[in-house]
Amino acid sequence: MIFKSGGIAAAIAVALLTATSHSALAQDADTQATDAASCGTDKTIDIAEMTWPSAAALAHIHAIILEKGFGCSVEIVTGDTVPTSSSMLTRGSPAIAPELWTSTIREPWAKGLADGNVVELAPAITDGTVEGWFIPRYVQKAHPDLKTVQDVIAHPELFRDPEDGSKGRLYSCPPGWACEISTGALFEALGMKDKGWNLFSPGSGGALDASIARAFTREEPILFYYWGPTAILGKYDAVQLDLGPTKPEVYECNTNRDCDKAPEVTAYPSSPAVVGAASWVKTDAPNVAGYLAKVGLTNAEISEILVYGDENKADAAATALNFLKTKQDRWTSWVPAAVAEKVKASLN
Incomplete structure (x- = not known):
């Protein structure tokens, strides 16, 4: 087959343009993947480690994933329901409470949600306490x-x-x-x-x-x-x-010793347990907020995490590491593939 010189040049130009377009698309995809796997903020994300085992283990699980996977600057701080929520509502810190039982702070927490000072990113316990x-x-x-x-x-x-x-x-x-x-x-x-x-x-x-x-x-x-x-x-x-x-x-x-009414029979209510966060997390670190929106676990799953800690006399950090090593099919569904690979590499 015979081509005129002008036709050859046009064909080469089209080929180059196509290759360039494909390269640009690939670079865009890589950039988007990198962006999705980044922390998105230079602020330190402080995570409240509550005083009970399940919340403490969850704090360390999220700290490892956010630090090793998303590249966030993370700090674990001591917490408990009332002081943690009060500080979060007034100061925006700690940034995250991984298992916040809101039944005991119902009124101030509801006001904080309405005022936009805090957000609930997900149920921490998907089937309730x-x-x-x-x-x-x-x-x-x-x-x-x-x-x-x-x-x-x-x-x-x-x-x-x-x-x-x-x-x-x-x-x-x-x-x-x-x-x-x-x-x-x-x-x-x-x-x-x-x-x-x-x-x-x-x-x-x-x-x-x-x-x-x-x-x-x-x-x-x-x-x-x-x-x-x-x-x-x-x-x-x-x-x-x-x-x-x-x-x-x-x-x-x-539940009130000062109640003057005679006790009656009632079932115990299921207390809401949520992933609570300062509102700035959602605006300044949307990737972090997006990750935390997926991390809910069932009662049975959290109880299983705690069995390891109990039987091996492991602290919250060791219990978290065991979950990340043995339940990779579970937590990898929460994060982009690039994040999952970084976390897995850190575990080795």
């Missing part, structure tokens, strides 16, 4: 009729008090805990004392855990208050008993 009374599943299998609290109350002989064999025992919370008040109120509202039950208050959270662990290890019956996500509910197959509908006004009174 758990709180209630539990029995082992092996007990329910042996007695399938035990489904509600009232069912159990009718059989104190199945849950004998080790110190008073003529009565059943309900394991409550340690002195000073809010759940000690609410459990005691339900004990009274259900008339359990007159039905052959003792209310047992363990000396500490560790003592309560030890009593539960001992019962499950020996496959003995036990009726106990507990909450989740926790290592205990991740480790042991417990069944939550039906307490009927949740009545917020009743629950509020049941």
Whole structure:
């Protein structure tokens, strides 16, 4: 085939233009990928490490991903619900609270959201927190009729008090805990004392855990208050008993020693647990905000994380590293591929 010189030049020009266009598109794609994998802010992102295990582990998980994957400057700071939220609302710091239970700060938090001082980026616990009374599943299998609290109350002989064999025992919370008040109120509202039950208050959270662990290890019956996500509910197959509908006004009174109304029966409400953030995170670091919008975990998933920490006596940082190493199929879905590779490289 014969081409005129002008035709050859035109063909070369078209080819060069096409190649240049493809190169430019590739560069644009690379730039967009890099931008999506960058922190987007020079500000230090301080993350509140709350005092309970699940929130502490989540703080370290997010700190590692943001620092090693997105290249953020990250600092973990000590936190707790009230002081953390108060500082976030007034000072914009800490930047992130990975597991903020907003039920105890309902009014100021709602005002902060309305005023634009803070944002909720995602549910931290996607299926809500758990709180209630539990029995082992092996007990329910042996007695399938035990489904509600009232069912159990009718059989104190199945849950004998080790110190008073003529009565059943309900394991409550340690002195000073809010759940000690609410459990005691339900004990009274259900008339359990007159039905052959003792209310047992363990000396500490560790003592309560030890009593539960001992019962499950020996496959003995036990009726106990507990909450989740926790290592205990991740480790042991417990069944939550039906307490009927949740009545917020009743629950509020049941948790207030100064309430002058008689206790009534109500289920425990599921407290919202969110990824809370100062509003500047969403505007100044949209990649960080976008990442945190995807990080919700279920009760069971968080409890599983905590089982490792409990069984290996691992701190929050070690527990976080174990999650990142063993659950890569889970957390890599939260981030761009470039971020995931950087985090994986840091783990080695």
